[in-house]
Amino acid sequence: MFAEQNSQPKVLITAGPTQEPLDSVRYLGNRSSGRMGLSLAEESSKRGFQTTLLLGPSTVCPPDPSQIHLLRFRTTEELRILLRDQWPNHDLLLMAAAVSDFRPVQQSQTGKIRRSEQGLRLDLEPTPDLLASLGELTRPDQTVIGFALEAGESLISNARKKLESKHLDAIIANPLQTLDSETVQATLLLRDGTSLNPEGEISKQRFASWLFDQIEHIRSQSPGG
Numbered sequence: 554m555f556a557e558q559n560s561q562p563k564v565l566i567t568a569g570p571t572q573e574p575l576d577s578v579r580y581l582g583n584r585s586s587g588r589m590g591l592s593l594a595e596e597s598s599k600r601g602f603q604t605t606l607l608l609g610p611s612t613v614c615p616p617d618p619s620q621i622h623l624l625r626f627r628t629t630e631e632l633r634i635l636l637r638d639q640w641p642n643h644d645l646l647l648m649a650a651a652v653s654d655f656r657p658v659q660q661s662q663t664g665k666i667r668r669s670e671q672g673l674r675l676d677l678e679p680t681p682d683l684l685a686s687l688g689e690l691t692r693p694d695q696t697v698i699g700f701a702l703e704a705g706e707s708l709i710s711n712a713r714k715k716l717e718s719k720h721l722d723a724i725i726a727n728p729l730q731t732l733d734s735e736t737v738q739a740t741l742l743l744r745d746g747t748s749l750n751p752e753g754e755i756s757k758q759r760f761a762s763w764l765f766d767q768i769e770h771i772r773s774q775s776p777g778g
């Protein structure tokens with residue numbers, strides 16, 4: 554799974570929401586707290602892995618920043634640039650950030666949009682799919698794990714589609730309730746069709762520990778491990 558199976562992986566984690574500015578005071582955002590990505594970064598660092606956390610505009614922060622290389626982003630574009638620069642120096646990517654799918658076409662960056670009795674229409678354009686476009690930068694020895702936020706019954710089937718379409722090694726299927734929650738009831742889907750679950754609804758810290766156990770297990774099973 555990693556280039557040198559016996560060496561410690563360098564882990565890159567993204568966390569938190571993005572904010573796409575509408576003007577100098579307003580933005581298009583989402584309710585992601587960043588807690589999942591932060592728990593993953595803390596677990597990674599606890600295991601002695603060199604860890605970089607790309608953290609969006611979130612109120613959570615690593616308690617001991619000396620252990621985790623912390624870089625901040627606000628917009629999808631800022632995250633795109635950080636990923637482009639950081640990914641080549643890492644072995645494993647855990648893409649937990651809740652990246653906006655749309656952003657305003659025009660931003661009134663320097664002012665404040667005025668109240669108007671006519672109301673306001675916003676023109677939005679799609680953002681690039683950062684995970685899907687990382688494919689071009691990813692070497693065969695690197696491992697990419699995404700997160701899928703999905704509603705209801707199609708959770709697993711839609712997560713599998715994202716696993717394929719974004720060319721990921723694995724994906725974590727999360728129900729919508731995971732966003733901004735203390736706990737998680739997630740399923741890890743692998744490329745070979747395997748699906749793995751931790752027991753029931755657990756804290757994000759316990760999930761992070763469970764996930765790294767799975768990653769280390771997969772790593773030890775892979776050729777040369």
Ligand code: CTP
Nearest residue numbers: 648650652653680681682683684699700701702
């Ligand atoms: N993602 C990304 N770039 C985007 C949107 C999402 O890299 N512009 C990543 C997320 O970080 C996550 C994965 O893609 O790891 C799946 O995100 P999700 O929001 O579940 O799905 P989308 O691809 O955005 O599709 P949809 O919102 O239509 O379900």
